[in-house]
Amino acid sequence: MSLLVVGTIAYDSVSLGTEPRVDSLGGSATYFSIAASFFTSVAVVAVVGKDFEDSDRQYLLSRGVDISGMETAGGQTFRWSGSYDPNNMNIRETLETKLNVLAEFTPVIDDKHKNSDYLFLANIDPLIQINVLEQMASRPRLVAMDTMNFWIDDHVENLRETVALVDVLFMDENEIKTFTGKRSVIEAAKSAREMGPKVVVVKKGEHGVLVFNEGDTFSAPAFPLEKVKDPTGAGDCFAGGFMGYLSRSGDLSAEGFRRATIVGSVMGSYAVENFGSNRFESLVSDEIDDRFRGMAGMTYFDPLSNEDKLLDDNQGSKLIGETH
């Protein structure tokens, strides 16, 4: 089935405590489409500037990404710079966001993309997200979105409008707390679900992900890695694996969403293993499959049979009594 994404294509400058990565290919649509391309055909709606390198265009094409909806405008490509705390790669600070060509971008969706079955509104101006959704010829089977503090801090009214229109919302732990004004992830997810989305996915970096679906809460760890080289794009690659898998399988059951979550975690883990999207250049499907199965082994435990109780009827209360 077809998957369409609207988001940013960027040149990122990232300080990682070791060598900095300057003006290298990034952006929410870039990471998302590269990860999704392992599972399904994915088309991108985005804008770049005249400075966009042909080698980067060729790289997206080499992954089979349909970039016919990528517009080249006069001006510079969107730029983002950030730095990670070298002692805790979960902590990131945005140093600068230069919208450049994004500031004037009004997407136009080709007729061939207007009937896409799956739509991902990646991190970008919420007005652009709404605009793309409105241009679809019919409601896609599944509409999902992601965002970032930049839009939560200064464009929250527009963001609330977008959130009300989607089926799946992706946010990281701090973003969803800021967005909803709640102090716990559980309260925040509940409040976000009340705004419209059926499924809320809360990303917690190296601590994994929590998925709140109708009547089904799922917790998945991040794939344990000894070294994280560059966490940039992990969230977008998570979403790329998640949506890529759903688009490939067409399985929107609770079990399907659980599997999509694990696929997302696997793609996120590959993203952070090398700088930018470099790891995907050599990644093969067997490696994805290995980690996918590895995650099942890693999280499985035998909960004992119903007859085989964890504690005898009175044992628990006796132990509690003994400690007093």
Ligand code: AMP
């Ligand atoms: P992630 O690490 O998954 O949160 O995504 C990082 C990517 O988001 C980088 O490659 C940036 O180019 C892109 N990005 C950063 N700020 C924004 C923003 N305000 N809007 C859209 N994309 C952004």
